Amino acid sequence: MDDVLRIGEPLTYTELMDLALDGLVFRLTDSCWVPVGTRVDAELRARALGRPAARGLVLSHHSAHWVWWGVGTGPTTREYTTRSRRRARRADDPWITYERWVQGGDLARVAGIEVTAPARTLYDLVLLAWEDSGDEEQAAARLRRSAAQVPAAERAEFLDYLDDQYRRPHVRALRRVAAQVFGPDGTGGDRGINRR
Incomplete structure (x- = not known):
């Protein structure tokens, strides 16, 4: 038996559900x-x-988070970011596309599939939470569950990555939100934040 079974390859949905039962x-x-x-x-x-x-397109946001640290069942709606900033969305796409760019160290390959690198994935999630709420406390509250799945070493790498970012939208607010959520104790700890 192959380790990845998909509907119709060769089993039907009913047969797969029977195997699950x-x-x-x-x-x-x-x-x-x-x-x-x-x-x-x-x-x-x-x-x-x-x-x-x-x-x-590159797997990103919640889809990339699930690839790197996910638990449970994967996301039902895939999220992607364009490799280069260009118009790629269509109204009938069954996925979400963010028209930004992913290159260099922000890009990783997992099983031959392009995925945003761990630090870039966390950056995208913090930016999304901030853009959706416009409030640092609400953004932090929204991110705590996702952050809990990220190991301490990768949290620290993300905070370093964020300190190196400049000329990005809302970067100062993102640093404050990230310090609250991804700091050593989940409350920002005593980590200094670069204020470029």
Whole structure:
């Protein structure tokens, strides 16, 4: 049995659900199951989400977060960012596309699938929370659950990454929000924040 089972490849949805009820497989995404006992890691989660349907897109935001640190079932709506800033959205796309850019160290490959690197993924989530709420406390509250899944070393790397960012939208507010959520004790600790 392959370690990634998709609807129609070759089993039907009903057959996959029967296997799940028998305790032989478990659901990893809305259209993907894996055998019980399979080690779930970033590579398996990336393969479960699969390659983007359109060229030039990179898994990002909540989808990338799930690839790197996810628990439970994957996101039902995929989120992507364009590799270069260009118009890529269509109203009938069953995914979300952010028209920004991902290049260099912000880009990673997991199981041959392009994904935003861990620090860039966290940056995108902090920016999204800030843009949606416009309030630092609300943005921080929204991020705490996602932040809890990120190991301490990667939290520190993200704060360093954010300190190195400049000429980005709302960067000062993002640093304050990130310090609250990703600091050593989840409250910002005594870490100094670069105020460029």
